[in-house]
Each structure stands twice: as structure tokens, then as C-alpha cells.
Amino acid sequence: xxxxxxxxxxxxxxxxxxxxxxxxxxxxxxxxxxxxxxxxxxxxxxxxxxxxxxxxxxxxxxxxxxxxxxxxxxxxxxxxxxxxxxxxxxxxxxxxxxxxxxxxxxxxxxxxxxxxxxxxxxxxxxxxxxxxxxxxxxxxxxxxxxxxxxxxxxxxxxxxxxxxxxxxxxxxxxxxxxxxxxxxxxxxxxxxxxxxxxxxxxxxxxxxxxxxxxxxxxxxxxxxxxxxxxxxxxxxxxxxxxxxxxxxxxxxxxxxxxxxxxxxxxxxxxxxxxxxxxxxxxxxxxxxxxxxxxxxxxxxxxxxxxxxxxxxxxxxxxxxxxxxxxxxxxxxxxxxxxxxxxxxxxxxxxxxxxxxxxxxxxxxxxxxxxxxxxxxxxxxxxx
Numbered sequence: 001x002x003x004x005x006x007x008x009x010x011x012x013x014x015x016x017x018x019x020x021x022x023x024x025x026x027x028x029x030x031x032x033x034x035x036x037x038x039x040x041x042x043x044x045x046x047x048x049x050x051x052x053x054x055x056x057x058x059x060x061x062x063x064x065x066x067x068x069x070x071x072x073x074x075x076x077x078x079x080x081x082x083x084x085x086x087x088x089x090x091x092x093x094x095x096x097x098x099x100x101x102x103x104x105x106x107x108x109x110x111x112x113x114x115x116x117x118x119x120x121x122x123x124x125x126x127x128x129x130x131x132x133x134x135x136x137x138x139x140x141x142x143x144x145x146x147x148x149x150x151x152x153x154x155x156x157x158x159x160x161x162x163x164x165x166x167x168x169x170x171x172x173x174x175x176x177x178x179x180x181x182x183x184x185x186x187x188x189x190x191x192x193x194x195x196x197x198x199x200x201x202x203x204x205x206x207x208x209x210x211x212x213x214x215x216x217x218x219x220x221x222x223x224x225x226x227x228x229x230x231x232x233x234x235x236x237x238x239x240x241x242x243x244x245x246x247x248x249x250x251x252x253x254x255x256x257x258x259x260x261x262x263x264x265x266x267x268x269x270x271x272x273x274x275x276x277x278x279x280x281x282x283x284x285x286x287x288x289x290x291x292x293x294x295x296x297x298x299x300x301x302x303x304x305x306x307x308x309x310x311x312x313x314x315x316x317x318x319x320x321x322x323x324x325x326x327x328x329x330x331x332x333x334x335x336x337x338x339x340x341x342x343x344x345x346x347x348x349x350x351x352x353x354x355x356x357x358x359x360x361x362x363x364x365x366x367x368x369x370x371x372x373x374x375x376x377x378x379x380x381x382x383x
Contacts, residue, residue: 001237037053041055072189073193078273086144094234098227099149101254104147105128107150109132112151112158147172152165164297169197181201190304194223200220208252208260208264209336212337254375287305308336312358329363337363340361
């Protein structure tokens, strides 16, 4: 991994960038981060020119947030546009449905986010061919021929497999396909898909980007002006826009992103190391573990490995009892928040995982306290 503390090439470090991202030029007697602008319409005499005309199209609070996300996903680049959405799925749908037409083919991961099968069904209903392959081993290469769009999710959720983004992007571009990478689990501080060759970086800001479990948000960052114009048009047609309060809360939260990511990633590695010593734990995955199947490629393209650890307990009952015994961990279905969460992922029925599979999202608690709680819960539910 590269140096994650200081900037490279004379640029600011991640912490400096996060706390300053998207801020306007300072104005005397004005707040550093202006408050949310609540407006359905704006004064618009004469011809409809200027940046703000109607609340479904643009909002000053979105503009600052979009600038902030763009500075994290593509620092130093002026050719990248960022658009924010009401949720991660709104962002995902915007890319898929703005870029594909009847008769096109798209390649999706078959081990990705649980809602992708819903998107697949709708794509197929519109006459779009959907092909799938696992994330691990760059298996999507095998079904890429003739595709219009390649969708990558790395690390995959919840299995935490990793693929070689640059290799896949180069192969896709050689065939004329666009490439989108779901960057939710890694965050822009973990990896920058656009620097690895992707055309779109897409994410749910609901997770670690905002990190407090109180905002639904999504975004798309892209370097192809024509493709992003189509994404923007889709947002306008569908109206999948964030509220100004949610956008402001997200921007405020980004200021602590580097602090949260550093703590959560470091604790996730320590937790994974502790779980590796437990005989009842199988299928342990965390890309930061040197012996993890994904570690080699992850270490080449990721700057941080994420806050999610996955593992399997012997049975559904054992997993349920373990989750119930935890005191510092909420049983919840999201990840990336300051409070640790975990769940038996099989309860939703949408992931091909064992009944005892647990997705554990490490929060910002003291590492020793959190690990002690996990080991105590494992001991209390043994037998």
C-alpha cells in the first residue's frame, strides 16, 4: 500500500483533503461550510441562464458536496464530474439505465450487492442481456466479449473478493465497453477506481463515506463528459435527488472520514487476526490479512482495506446466538458506521452464503473493548 498519511507529489494528505474538501472560498462573517439551501425554485427573471433554476436540477448544497466527493475520488483532476443521488441504488441505477439500451449486454458480478439481482430483472425486462461471473480471479473477463458495460464491485459485498481493476478496465476498453466500479466498501480513501482506469466510480454514501447511519446518499463520479451527461439526464428524469439537509450532513461528515477510516481499518485487521485463532470460525475473509486470497491484488490497488470482516460460524443457530450475545455491536444490515454492526447475512436470502455467515462492520470503539466483546460472545455461545 502507498503512504496513506501524507500527500504524494506535493499534494495534501488524506486528512487535510477530507477536512477541506468542497469548501467555498472564505467570506467574512459567513460560515466555513454554508448551511443547507432549502429551495424548490430560484429567482429567475428573463432567460433561464445560470447555475440554479429549479430544485430538481441543481442545488448549491449539492454543488459543494459534489465538489468534495470529486476531490476525494479524483484529486487534482478537472475532467471529472460528480453527481449526488438520493441513495446508492439510485446512483447504481442511473449508470445502468442511462448507458444501456435494448440489445446491449452488461456484465455484472454474481457475488455483489444484494439488490443487483433486482436491477438484473429490470434490465432483462428492457431487453438488455445480463451476464454474470464471480469477482475473484478476474472471472468477469470470460464473459466480457461484446458487452457495452462492465460493472465491477471490489471488494465484493459481502464475500470480500477482490479483482484487478486495471486489468479488467484495459480489457473492457479494448472491446469498446465502459467500466463502472462500485467503490462503496473501499471508499475513495481505500481506492480510486478512476485512477485505475474505470469510467465511473459509484458508491453508496450511506455507508462509510458519511459513517453515522443517519443519511441515505449515493454518488457517481465519471471522467467521460458524454456518459456523465446521460447520467445527469437520468437523474433529472427520475428525480432521484438528495434533500439539501442530507447533502449538508454528508458534507459535514466527510470532514472526519480519514479519522474514522484509519481507526476502523486498523481495528478490522486486529479483529480478523483475533478471529483467525478461533477454531469455530471458518471462511474468514479480510483483504488486509497477508494470507487472505485477495491480499496480493488488494495491496497493489488499495490504499486501505476497509472496515468489513466476514466469517462463518458452524450453524445458523450459533450465529444468531453469537449476535445476540454481543454487547457493543448492533445487529443491523448496513456497514461503515462509527458504531459496530453485524448480521447473519443469510437471513435476507439474497446472498449465496452459508447459514452461519456473518458480515461484521467494525466501528470506532476502542479496539480492545470491541475484540474482547467478540471473543466473550464466542465463548458464551460455545457448545
